[in-house]
Amino acid sequence: MTSQDKLDYKTTVEDEHWRNEELQWARILSSGNPARGIVLLYIQKACTAFHEFEPSWKEGALDEGQVEFFRKRLAKRLRQILVTMENNGLDTINGAAELVDVLRSIESAKTLDELAGLTEEMHSVNHLLLDSLEEK
Numbered sequence: 001m002t003s004q005d006k007l008d009y010k011t012t013v014e015d016e017h018w019r020n021e022e023l024q025w026a027r028i029l030s031s032g033n034p035a036r037g038i039v040l041l042y043i044q045k046a047c048t049a050f051h052e053f054e055p056s057w058k059e060g061a062l063d064e065g066q067v068e069f070f071r072k073r074l075a076k077r078l079r080q081i082l083v084t085m086e087n088n089g090l091d092t093i094n095g096a097a098e099l100v101d102v103l104r105s106i107e108s109a110k111t112l113d114e115l116a117g118l119t120e121e122m123h124s125v126n127h128l129l130l131d132s133l134e135e136k
Contacts, residue, residue, distance in 0.1 A: 021130075028133050035088035036133045042084055046077040047126045054119040057112050067112050074115065078103040095128030 009026045013019040025044070029037045053070065056062050062070075078099060085091045102122055109115045 021127075024130055024134055028130065031134075035084070035090060039081060039084055039088070039090055040130065040133060042077070042081040043126050043129055046074070046081060047122055049074060049077055050119040050122045054116040057116040062112055064112055067109065067115070070112060070115055071106055071109055075103060075106045078106065090133070093129065093132035095125050095132050098125045098128060 007023070007026050007030060009023070009030075011019050011022050011026075013022050025040060028040050031037070053062075053074070082091065082096070082099060082103070085093070085096060090096070102118060102125055105118055105121070106115065109118070
């Protein structure tokens with residue numbers, strides 16, 4: 001029996017990395033712990049924001065003059081995750097300190113290129129946090 005069967009959830013994702021990630025989300029969301037589920041959603045929203053921002057920047061769809069706007073928006077998303085984690089006793093899990101580091105990098109970024117360069121770091125922190133949420 002696969003973890004997919006145990007969850008009574010059938011994914012349509014073929015890519016192994018994405019499929020495993022989706023099944024992890026399903027396990028966390030079905031764990032019965034609302035705080036972990038909400039933190040997962042906030043983390044995914046932040047990661048998605050980066051994954052949409054980076055290619056937009058690389059394709060020339062954004063203007064360097066928008067750096068303050070994007071810095072504030074991305075930082076706000078990360079602060080929401082951190083406050084939610086703290087309010088629910090999840091602020092010491094593996095990945096929380098790394099998320100604070102990403103927030104500091106966002107806040108100090110002077111260019112859109114610097115912000116876009118944080119995408120893979122955010123993705124890695126996303127995985128650390130999700131693994132910790134699933135273990136907790």
